[in-house]
Amino acid sequence: MIFKNATIKDLNALIKIEQASFCQKDDPLSRRAMSYHLKLNRIIGAYQEDELLGYILIIPNKIARIYSLAISPKARGLNIATKLIEKALKENANLRLEVRKDNVIAINLYEKLGFTCKGIKKRFYPDGCDSKIYQKLANSPYM
Ligand SMILES: CC(C)(COP(=O)(O)OP(=O)(O)OC[C@H]1O[C@@H](n2cnc3c(N)ncnc32)[C@H](O)[C@@H]1OP(=O)(O)O)[C@@H](O)C(=O)NCCC(=O)NCCS
Numbered sequence: 001m002i003f004k005n006a007t008i009k010d011l012n013a014l015i016k017i018e019q020a021s022f023c024q025k026d027d028p029l030s031r032r033a034m035s036y037h038l039k040l041n042r043i044i045g046a047y048q049e050d051e052l053l054g055y056i057l058i059i060p061n062k063i064a065r066i067y068s069l070a071i072s073p074k075a076r077g078l079n080i081a082t083k084l085i086e087k088a089l090k091e092n093a094n095l096r097l098e099v100r101k102d103n104v105i106a107i108n109l110y111e112k113l114g115f116t117c118k119g120i121k122k123r124f125y126p127d128g129c130d131s132k133i134y135q136k137l138a139n140s141p142y143m
Helices: 008-021 031-039 080-091 104-112
Strands: 002-005 043-048 051-059 064-071 095-100 116-121 131-136
Touching: 002 080, 008 031, 008 043, 008 051, 008 064, 031 043, 043 080, 051 080, 064 080, 080 095, 080 104, 095 104, 104 131
Parallel strands: 064 095
Antiparallel strands: 002 043, 043 051, 051 064, 095 131, 116 131
């Protein structure tokens, strides 16, 4: 498995993973938004023999934001998201994200990696679901 910056050539594959991973209620990224973030080099892809299997989109800042993360359904449960987040943590000392309150799988993933819940944004998603804000700061314990 190789982890590297995604490029505009990956746009179709990224949109395919996005559509397989998020419904309208999750507010998925549009093609235009994805291509904007690609041009700013904000997306790291996980590749197996040139096939894109997942991605993480990071918006850099003092506390950088995991803006999106998704793994192709056929490649889930193989630690790819874990490795993408670990790579993002090497490049960004501090990370923060929002996750749907009912996304138990993603919440398990973030808690396993030592992220802690810092608050809730009420009715953050289009269907009225709350989000939980998770963050991991430099020097916080890694489980
Ligand atoms: C959430 C998601 C990114 C996880 O990707 P993944 O590569 O399958 O995750 P990993 O294999 O690295 O799993 C890491 C941890 O996540 C949790 N996890 C993964 N799959 C799980 C499942 N089916 N049930 C419960 N917990 C699960 C576990 O804590 C797991 O650690 P463990 O293997 O030690 O038990 C993936 O399921 C996905 O793309 N979901 C749809 C999009 C999404 O929800 N993105 C996150 C938005 S905030």
